[in-house]
Amino acid sequence: MCRDHRLNISLRRRNTQRGFLIPLAAIILVGLAVMAVGIHSLSRQTSTSTVTQGLSVQAFFAAESGGQYALNRLLFDVTDNAVSDANCVAISGTTINFSVPGLRACQAVISCQVSVAVGSTLSFYLIESRGSCGAASLFAERSVEISAYL
Numbered sequence: 001m002c003r004d005h006r007l008n009i010s011l012r013r014r015n016t017q018r019g020f021l022i023p024l025a026a027i028i029l030v031g032l033a034v035m036a037v038g039i040h041s042l043s044r045q046t047s048t049s050t051v052t053q054g055l056s057v058q059a060f061f062a063a064e065s066g067g068q069y070a071l072n073r074l075l076f077d078v079t080d081n082a083v084s085d086a087n088c089v090a091i092s093g094t095t096i097n098f099s100v101p102g103l104r105a106c107q108a109v110i111s112c113q114v115s116v117a118v119g120s121t122l123s124f125y126l127i128e129s130r131g132s133c134g135a136a137s138l139f140a141e142r143s144v145e146i147s148a149y150l
Contacts, residue, residue: 048138055133055140058106063131063144066096066108070127071146074112081116081123084150088112088125106133124149 132141
């Protein structure tokens with residue numbers, strides 16, 4: 001009888017523990033799936049952030065190049081304020097579309113303002129170069145201001 005009693009207790013334990021691993025496996029699988037979706041989302045955001053950061057640097061270099069171009073056009077081989085004043089007006093509104101490696105799909109828009117202080121023979125120039133790169137959702141724009149006088 002003792003043996004039957006032990007067998008009966010053993011069978012009851014099996015009946016109460018039956019199917020315990022199935023819910024545990026389901027919980028583990030759901031947890032792993034949620035973790036995988038989270039990691040995928042983070043990696044996608046990191047990738048987009050890296051591309052945007054690269055475009056931002058390119059836009060800065062495009063703006064810097066546009067500013068250097070404008071300074072060259074404004075002051076190169078000029079000894080008279082009237083000529084540089086006319087050059088400032090001429091370069092204002094210029095758009096440069098870059099074709100060199102590293103700046104393809106970038107452009108710079110230049111504006112130039114001239115002012116003369118009262119009672120002075122100096123002309124003061126404010127050049128703004130706005131560089132932009134990319135398109136649609138992946139787009140960056142940077143601006144550089146340069147001051148000069150002659």
